Amino acid sequence: MKKRLLIANRGEIAIRITRAAHKQGMLAVVFQSEKEPDALYLNFADEIIQASDAANEKPIFLDAELIVSLALEHNVDLIHPGYGFLSENPDFAQLCLDNGINFIGPSPQLIRDMGLKTVAKSMAIKAGLPLVPGSDGAINDAAAGKEFADKIGYPVILKASAGGGGRGMRIVEKSETIERNFKSASDEALAAFSNGDMFIEKYLQNPKHLEFQIMGDKQGNVVHLGERECSLQRKHQKIIEEAPSASVTPQMRKEMGEMAVRFAKAIGYYSAGTIEFIMDEDGSYYFMEMNTRIQVEHPVTEMVTGVDLVDWQIRVALGEELTLKQEDIKINGWAIECRVNTEDPQNRFSPQTGFIDKIYFPKKDFIRIETGVQSGSVVTPYFDSMIAKIIVHGENRPDVIEKTLAALYDFSLIGLKTTVPFCRTVLQHPDFVDATYTTRWVDSVYSPEMLENEEDEMIAALSATIMYASEYLQLSSDLPTYKNDALNVWVLNKRLNY
Amino acid sequence: MGTTYVYKRDASRLFIALRENGKRFKIYIPKDSKPVIDGVEQDIDFIEQEDFHYAFDWKGKRFHCELVSRDQNKAVVKVNGVEYKFSLESLFSYIRHGMIDKDGKQIDENNIVAPMPGKIVDIFLSEGDLVNEGEPILSLEAMKMQNEISANCNGVIRKIRVQTGQSVMKDELLVEISSIDE
Numbered sequence: 001m002k003k004r005l006l007i008a009n010r011g012e013i014a015i016r017i018t019r020a021a022h023k024q025g026m027l028a029v030v031f032q033s034e035k036e037p038d039a040l041y042l043n044f045a046d047e048i049i050q051a052s053d054a055a056n057e058k059p060i061f062l063d064a065e066l067i068v069s070l071a072l073e074h075n076v077d078l079i080h081p082g083y084g085f086l087s088e089n090p091d092f093a094q095l096c097l098d099n100g101i102n103f104i105g106p107s108p109q110l111i112r113d114m115g116l117k118t119v120a121k122s123m124a125i126k127a128g129l130p131l132v133p134g135s136d137g138a139i140n141d142a143a144a145g146k147e148f149a150d151k152i153g154y155p156v157i158l159k160a161s162a163g164g165g166g167r168g169m170r171i172v173e174k175s176e177t178i179e180r181n182f183k184s185a186s187d188e189a190l191a192a193f194s195n196g197d198m199f200i201e202k203y204l205q206n207p208k209h210l211e212f213q214i215m216g217d218k219q220g221n222v223v224h225l226g227e228r229e230c231s232l233q234r235k236h237q238k239i240i241e242e243a244p245s246a247s248v249t250p251q252m253r254k255e256m257g258e259m260a261v262r263f264a265k266a267i268g269y270y271s272a273g274t275i276e277f278i279m280d281e282d283g284s285y286y287f288m289e290m291n292t293r294i295q296v297e298h299p300v301t302e303m304v305t306g307v308d309l310v311d312w313q314i315r316v317a318l319g320e321e322l323t324l325k326q327e328d329i330k331i332n333g334w335a336i337e338c339r340v341n342t343e344d345p346q347n348r349f350s351p352q353t354g355f356i357d358k359i360y361f362p363k364k365d366f367i368r369i370e371t372g373v374q375s376g377s378v379v380t381p382y383f384d385s386m387i388a389k390i391i392v393h394g395e396n397r398p399d400v401i402e403k404t405l406a407a408l409y410d411f412s413l414i415g416l417k418t419t420v421p422f423c424r425t426v427l428q429h430p431d432f433v434d435a436t437y438t439t440r441w442v443d444s445v446y447s448p449e450m451l452e453n454e455e456d457e458m459i460a461a462l463s464a465t466i467m468y469a470s471e472y473l474q475l476s477s478d479l480p481t482y483k484n485d486a487l488n489v490w491v492l493n494k495r496l497n498y
Numbered sequence: 499m500g501t502t503y504v505y506k507r508d509a510s511r512l513f514i515a516l517r518e519n520g521k522r523f524k525i526y527i528p529k530d531s532k533p534v535i536d537g538v539e540q541d542i543d544f545i546e547q548e549d550f551h552y553a554f555d556w557k558g559k560r561f562h563c564e565l566v567s568r569d570q571n572k573a574v575v576k577v578n579g580v581e582y583k584f585s586l587e588s589l590f591s592y593i594r595h596g597m598i599d600k601d602g603k604q605i606d607e608n609n610i611v612a613p614m615p616g617k618i619v620d621i622f623l624s625e626g627d628l629v630n631e632g633e634p635i636l637s638l639e640a641m642k643m644q645n646e647i648s649a650n651c652n653g654v655i656r657k658i659r660v661q662t663g664q665s666v667m668k669d670e671l672l673v674e675i676s677s678i679d680e
Contacts (some may be wrong), residue, residue: 346581358551409578412562414551421579451580456561460575460582461515461523462533462542463552463563467573468586469513469527 002027004047005104005314006071008061009082011372012388013294013370014041017080022072029076031060031067035382042373046159049074057368057479060312061085064092076496078102080310080315086188087293088115104317106271113267114290120477121287127263129287132278134201138287139335141297142182149178157203158182160189160196173216190468206438209233210245211291212260213301216270219323224257225305226331228297230427232426234349234442239419241297241303241337242428246397246435247279250254253331257287261326272298277392281438287368303335328427334400338369338408338423340388343380345422351385352416354378359388362410366393366403379416387418401427421451503630504534509654512589512628512678517582524678526628537652537679559605589628590652593676608651610673616640621662627655628678635673638666651677 005021006029007014018028018041030045035338042048047053052059060066062085071079080140081087081104090112096103105111113119116448121131133152138161139145149156149172158181160168168189170181182198190196208231216222229245231237260275274295276288285394298309307324316322342352363371371388373379379387392407394400408424431437431445505512506528515523525543526534531539545553548563566574620637623629634646635655653675660672 176611202660302502401550409559411642412564413579414564417576417581418579423584425592452582455557455559456577456580457517457521457582458535458540458554459542459554459561460577461565462519462535462554463565463577464573464575464582464584464586465513465515465523465525466527466552467565467568468571468577473510 003077004029004075005078005080006030006049006074006076006101007041007045007080007082008067008069009080009085009087010036010039010041010061010383011386012041012370013082013372015044015294015372016052017310018044020308020314021080023308023311024314026078026310029074031070032063033382035059036378036380038378040372040377044345047074051300064089064095067092067409068095068101071096071101072099076101078314080104080106080313081293081297083293090115093196102317104271104313106269106273110267111292114292118288120289123267124263124287127259127266129259129263129403130285132204132286135199137196139200140186142179142186142199145182145198145200146178148174148262150175152200155205156199158185159199159201160185160193161199162195163189163195163198168198191215201228204278204280205230206281208245208247209238209276209439210248210256210279210285211274211276211295212257213237213295213298213309214260214264214269214273214275215307215309215316215322215324216264216273217316217491218270218319219321220265220268222261222269222320223302223305223322223324223326223329224260224265225309225329226253227256228300230297231437231439232432232441233439239339239341240402240432241302242397243299243335245332246434247283252283252285253375263287271316274307285467296389297337299370299389300335300337303368303391303393304331304333305329306332321371333395334397335391335393336400336404336427337389337391338404339386340390340411340413341385341419342387342416343419344417345419345425345451348418349419351381352379352418353381355415356387356413357415358413360410360412361388361390362407364403364407367391367407368393390420401433422446425450503633504537504539505628505630505652507623507627507629509589509628510628512591514587514589515584516587517584522525522680536561545632578655584634589678593654606651607654607656608675608677610635610647610650610675612638612668612670612672613645614638614640615649615666616645617665618660618662618672619644621658621660623655623658625655625658629653629655629675631679638672647672649673649675651675651679653677653679 003026005026007017023029027046029047032048033051033053053060079101086092088111092106093103093111114352117367135148143203155173158170170185186196186198210227210229212227213225227245227248228241230241232240233317270293273450274291277285278288343349356373358375368391373387392404394403405427408420411420426432444448502607512526524536543555545555551564554561564576572664574581574583616638620640623635629649631652632648634648636647639646656676657674
């Protein structure tokens with residue numbers, strides 16, 4: 001009997017996992033949410049479970065109890081959580097296991113540990129990973145604060161140990177102002193949280209976001225599949241990712257990769273995981289956190305390594321031993337992923353909902369499209385704005401940038417605005433071309449005028465004019481004294497010849 | 499007379515598209531040739547039209563345009579995913595509103611006067627016609643020679659002050675043109 005794999009997710013990742021299930025000869029089971037009853041992923045599944053979530057505030061994908069009870073009812077063997085939703089919820093993973101359902105991911109305990117930043121960091125220290133220099137405990141007077149900040153170097157960030165929401169937070173540029181800032185931040189914290197204790201950490205002004213993909217099995221084998229750079233973000237969410245990173249030398253890749261593997265082995269990690277680093281302008285890097293799920297940007301790693309990560313997640317969950325050997329994993333060429341979000345880059349990335357009248361994706365053998373929508377789909381306000389991903393492979397970085405740009409020009413969507421023009425602008429910007437962009441790029445460099453160009457503007461003027469002219473000329477022809485026999489022969493001829 | 503003029507008389511096909519940032523396009527859509535934008539014929543192919551969607555080919559590239567919104571003479575068009583806002587006017591309404599250029603001054607009427615005394619033997623254009631700079635408007639015979647009198651700018655012929663067969667004095671007003679140049 002075929003195994004039954006339930007996908008507790010939607011959108012493009014549900015289709016991606018369906019493909020992986022079929023590769024393993026399994027049946028893909030999905031939920032039909034009433035919040036999105038005509039979703040594209042439903043067309044690919046072998047079985048659809050109706051979920052009555054219309055009246056609920058949270059969709060089926062966030063309802064752990066309901067997912068598991070429906071899974072049991074439908075004799076599901078495995079559950080893949082995808083990304084987001086319950087993918088990093090240890091209680092959900094535990095609930096699956098408690099009910100005899102194989103959860104595709106690491107152990108619930110590790111999901112829990114990695115979700116708690118302080119626990120994850122102390123485990124990272126034990127495995128010898130570098131952390132952003134900072135005070136181990138709270139500091140409660142300005143002189144001690146100055147002494148510590150002078151030691152780790154400026155700029156530093158002061159954070160209220162009881163704090164949050166930016167209160168009691170200061171970025172200090174130099175030694176001369178540390179004591180004054182410490183006092184004011186501490187007073188603020190005291191007033192707000194009745195606790196004036198402060199943490200001091202080195203502040204990275206223009207950091208890059210790097211992450212290493214690892215894959216481990218239940219036998220204790222772990223390999224890394226190189227890094228991804230995900231520095232291009234807006235509102236702390238990634239928009240463009242690439243693999244490898246131009247900021248990582250082969251020596252660093254080896255060093256950081258070994259570090260990632262050592263960490264994963266030390267904590268007994270299995271399944272796919274991502275170890276995130278933050279990198280300073282001088283090339284020094286620090287452990288940030290570990291993600292215990294498959295990530296949105298996993299295809300760039302798949303493109304350059306040829307390894308099917310979702311397939312391996314399933315195989316590892318079944319207890320298979322990794323046949324991947326570190327020495328066999330080679331980085332081949334370069335890959336870029338652009339996220340297609342229905343957001344308006346001309347208006348602070350505000351989300352767009354409604355109908356996709358028409359969507360057209362570029363087709364080339366070096367382009368991979370992961371989409372959760374098609375022409376006629378509806379983008380609802382219930383889920384996030386990412387509708388598709390365009391992933392392009394090239395021989396090297398300049399080649400992949402050129403190919404990606406061409407692919408983005410080939411893409412079209414009628415009905416809603418997307419992040420695609422933004423991605424085009426980024427790909428042509430010198431900061432991206434020379435790979436110096438950081439996580440602050442959108443805030444410090446980007447402005448919506450950068451999306452415009454003179455050719456597009458002229459064509460826009462022409463379209464607006466043709467539209468206006470056809471009405472204007474028709475209107476004029478109704479007047480008895482004015483003779484006009486065609487609204488526009490240039491237009492009509494082209495239409496007939498088309 | 500081998501010159502081909504971009505403006506083909508019918509002034510009702512000339513429009514002004516003004517962007518909110520002040521940028522202005524003069525767009526002429528002739529009956530049976532390619533569009534003329536700011537006086538230059540552009541090799542733009544019209545590929546398809548469907549509802550509020552146009553596609554063009556230009557410089558080897560495909561341009562997808564979508565009419566996003568329309569309110570009277572204001573339109574928002576999306577090209578390659580980016581929106582551009584325009585207000586549109588026919589040449590006549592544009593002239594009626596006063597052709598205010600960037601410096602805020604009214605664009606002059608360009609009057610054409612007889613360069614020498616003579617007789618009008620032919621008039622090629624009519625009032626309201628769009629005329630190109632250097633395009634002959636009428637023929638003036640003087641000392642047994644026929645002289646073509648041409649437009650001194652691109653514009654619309656507002657008034658023709660003379661008739662065929664009429665004799666004119668030197669410096670007599672022949673034609674008034676509203677320039678569309680900037």
